[in-house]
Amino acid sequence: MVSLTRFFSKKEKLAEGKTFEPKPYSNPYLVGVGLGLVLLAAYLIMGRGLGASGAASTLVAVTVSKASPEHAAKNNFYKEYLGDENTNPLKDWLVFEVLGVAVGGFLSGTFAHRIKRTTEKGPNVSIKTRLIYAFVGGAIMGFGAKLARGCTSGQALTGGAILNLGSWAFMLAVFGGGYIAAYFIRREWL
Template sequence: MFILRSIFVEPWPFWAGGVIIGLLVPLLYYYFNTALGVSTGYGNLVKIFLPAKNLQWIKTKYVETFSWRVYFIIGIILGGLLSSILSGNLGITTEMGRFTAIAQWPGVLNAVFFFAGGILLGLGARIAGGCTSGHSIHGIANLHISSILATIFFIIGGIIAANIVRSLFLGGAW
């Protein structure tokens, strides 16, 4: 029972998550000859949620609207849901770690802040040709130079933004 509890109820040590996520790279190639990657699927979501059917890029790259990429996205959401059900942490929350705990902004401003971050994520991922999973994990595991370069700049951007937010809105220390 201890082992079941460690897997399904307790938080995992970092290496356990790393092993599972890393194994997805060869497993997805073995079963589906497909690279691990999440951000490309947001193009499917654009086609589903926004009036974009006439945009050339959407038309040519996203022929099948509900492709396997959408199923992967739904799966990840369900995985997060399952994890919080099993660990007993399920519940709708307006908390976002130290940000909401310290900044104490009204909800609308928080929404704008995270929405703005999301715009940069979506735009940047497409310009760079991938995100943390496609470039930083799949790409580096395959020693792709473009992925190593993109990841270096992911990290530089992250360091800049996180430290600016920390000093402007979170009092510098926490």
């Protein structure tokens, strides 16, 4: 690469340097149409929508069952994700879908030069504080998603498009909870 740059004029070198700057995020309405078409494809091909937290639940249930099979077998929540003994619980639609999410995000980030080892936070908190908040928020969300039988993907987006009553009630509650909490933790972001 270094030897190659010798062949470019100074101006071209600058232009080349610029292309490695992270590109701005895409138009939100266009992204929305794209995401909507992905969701529609899932519905038309599979008869089900998207999801995320379900894959995490499978991972937790499998880990618990590896550590203590009797403990997991007594619990209806873990049992739901472990299935019967004939199939590997990790051979699950959502597990494969979420692996795809990681790959798709990485590809998009690569094309737009947005892959970066960093921590996203507001200007007034330390990285350590932000990471503690990330863990605590993640834990609250994991708990809430299981109580609600799905998260923003499985309930709000997927259930929203099929006009599911519970999903719309859920979606309003998410925005409600978010706007109430936002005031109290504004220091993290503003």
